[in-house]
Amino acid sequence: xxxxxxxxxxxxxxxxxxxxxxxxxxxxxxxxxxxxxxxxxxxxxxxxxxxxxxxxxxxxxxxxxxxxxxxxxxxxxxxxxxxxxxxxxxxxxxxxxxxxxxxxxxxxxxxxxxxxxxxxxxxxxxxxxxxxxxxxxxxxxxxxxxxxxxxxxxxxxxxxxxxxxxxxxxxxxxxxxxxxxxxxxxxxxxxxxxxxxxxxxxxxxxxxxxxxxxxxxxxxxxxxxxxxxxxxxxxxxxxxxxxxxxxxxxxxxxxxxxxxxxxxxxx
Amino acid sequence: xxxxxxxxxxxxxxxxxxxxxxxxxxxxxxxxxxxxxxxxxxxxxxxxxxxxxxxxxxxxxxxxxxxxxxxxxxxxxxxxxxxxxxxxxxxxxxxxxxxxxxxxxxxxxxxxxxxxxxxxxxxxxxxxxxxxxxxxxxxxxxxxxxxxxxxxxxxxxxxxxxxxxxxxxxxxxxxxxxxxxxxxxxxxxxxxxxxxxxxxxxxxxxxxxxxxxxxxxxxxxxxxxxxxxxxxxxxxxxxxxxxxxxxxxxxxxxxxxxxxxxxxxxxxxx
Numbered sequence: 001x002x003x004x005x006x007x008x009x010x011x012x013x014x015x016x017x018x019x020x021x022x023x024x025x026x027x028x029x030x031x032x033x034x035x036x037x038x039x040x041x042x043x044x045x046x047x048x049x050x051x052x053x054x055x056x057x058x059x060x061x062x063x064x065x066x067x068x069x070x071x072x073x074x075x076x077x078x079x080x081x082x083x084x085x086x087x088x089x090x091x092x093x094x095x096x097x098x099x100x101x102x103x104x105x106x107x108x109x110x111x112x113x114x115x116x117x118x119x120x121x122x123x124x125x126x127x128x129x130x131x132x133x134x135x136x137x138x139x140x141x142x143x144x145x146x147x148x149x150x151x152x153x154x155x156x157x158x159x160x161x162x163x164x165x166x167x168x169x170x171x172x173x174x175x176x177x178x179x180x181x182x183x184x185x186x187x188x189x190x191x192x193x194x195x196x197x198x199x200x201x202x203x204x205x206x207x208x209x210x211x212x213x214x215x216x217x218x219x220x221x222x223x224x225x226x227x228x229x230x231x232x233x234x235x236x237x238x239x240x241x242x243x244x245x246x247x248x249x250x251x252x253x254x255x256x257x258x259x260x261x262x263x264x265x266x267x
Numbered sequence: 268x269x270x271x272x273x274x275x276x277x278x279x280x281x282x283x284x285x286x287x288x289x290x291x292x293x294x295x296x297x298x299x300x301x302x303x304x305x306x307x308x309x310x311x312x313x314x315x316x317x318x319x320x321x322x323x324x325x326x327x328x329x330x331x332x333x334x335x336x337x338x339x340x341x342x343x344x345x346x347x348x349x350x351x352x353x354x355x356x357x358x359x360x361x362x363x364x365x366x367x368x369x370x371x372x373x374x375x376x377x378x379x380x381x382x383x384x385x386x387x388x389x390x391x392x393x394x395x396x397x398x399x400x401x402x403x404x405x406x407x408x409x410x411x412x413x414x415x416x417x418x419x420x421x422x423x424x425x426x427x428x429x430x431x432x433x434x435x436x437x438x439x440x441x442x443x444x445x446x447x448x449x450x451x452x453x454x455x456x457x458x459x460x461x462x463x464x465x466x467x468x469x470x471x472x473x474x475x476x477x478x479x480x481x482x483x484x485x486x487x488x489x490x491x492x493x494x495x496x497x498x499x500x501x502x503x504x505x506x507x508x509x510x511x512x513x514x515x516x517x518x519x520x521x522x523x524x525x526x527x528x529x530x531x532x533x534x535x536x537x
Contacts, residue, residue: 017370020370020371021370021371021373021374021375022374023371024371024372024374024375025374025375025378028375043390043393043394101284101285101288101289101292102288102289102291102292102295103292104289104292105289105290105292105293106289106292106293106296108512108515109293109508109509109512110508111465111511112465112468112507112508112509112510112511112512112514112515113504113505113507113508113511114468114469114471114472114473114507114508114511115469116469116472116473116476116485117472117484117485117488117500117503117504117507117508118500118504119476120488120492120497120500121497121500121501121504124313124497125313193462193466196381196383196466197466197469199381199383199385199386200383200384200385200466200469200470200473202383203383203385203386203388204385204473204476204477207385207388207477208476208477214386215385215386218386218388218389219388219389219477221389222389222392222393227393230389230390231390233386234386234387234389234390237382237383237386238379238381238382238383238386241381241382241383241386242377242378242381242382244381245377245380245381
């Protein structure tokens, strides 16, 4: 709405906003640094120590390729597979109300099963390698994607659909110009929920069954009381979550630029 | 597809047979499972028939040990949700009502929200040990974010005119929140809690699996599946899934009932 004026006086305005929004984070890190430096608490190292450990054990060539890359590749692949399968499936279900009646309870049930419960099943069928983790993440996070795609298609304004019919818009054009845009906000909300979930599933699959990856390293470090390395791993994971989320937010803003209710949608 | 009239009759027919349809769908999936298992592509220990799983699930339902694990899991999850709601709703109201607080905290929230709960498992274990407090603390972390975000969103979507009207009638700052803003935001907060229930259950079970030594369905599954048969896992998945389904269903019904007066349920706006 107010993009034009704010862009006009951008420099000072944006600097102030960045300062404002960063101030609380900076303050918190500073408090953490001071408190931990003063106390020498066993389990809580200072941010400066964590940072230097992070550079040593995670951002070296081997640390990066053996632990960081595999973990984030698993999340990405699993999530993308779930999206590729879930969005078309959900939209197909949503487009046919009579079919939806048969399938919806099953999908709701599938969503209600906490994915970690069935981790042993995936371990038996896929072993404990990458295939297991990717399949586990893909199946586990597909449910919210399917459900939101169904919801998106079902919530399309009847008037809009009927108007399209009146103007003779049908077939692929109807799908691309009317159905897909209208369903997109809900679809994006589903993708966002499932991205958060795929991080959870990545970490648990690595903590329970793996010989590498961030989740494995964090738990191993904790078991060996390598507290510094544990915290470094947590920060890496946290930063990864933030980066992935920011990337999705950027895509969402672009794709849904026309949509008014964008701000604060979904969780 | 074919026009409004067809859609309308479809809806009328659909309302009557919706549960029946759902049951048919479930039965079909069950039968496909049953035949696939009977054909025996996989050893029965890994891929038991649907009826075997169902039978085992029924014996679990009356088994006190298993039930106590379920109760433990539910208790951890509910306690975590309660604490999360007690923290996140007031904070969300604060951030949603006061612009300064929102501007200061927004980036921090956006930076902390995507931190995966399970990443914090080792810290929780160090602080709380291998107890259910570890599980509860991670549920609090997970559940707080959707509740917080939805509370802020709910506060932001409060009708300006209603607020101004109440103010001109002499409502104070806190009265405005209590009498106007909070009721109006309540359905959004409830949606946040419902989202949190789903993810909260997954995190509860996952933490129980990792900490292992404790109680709960997650710990039970780790022990039960160590014997090499997947039958207990399937049975537990069916039961816990059913539980989650019923929780979600009950909460949705409750929302509809409590917020029947709200525009988001009366189909006006939004």
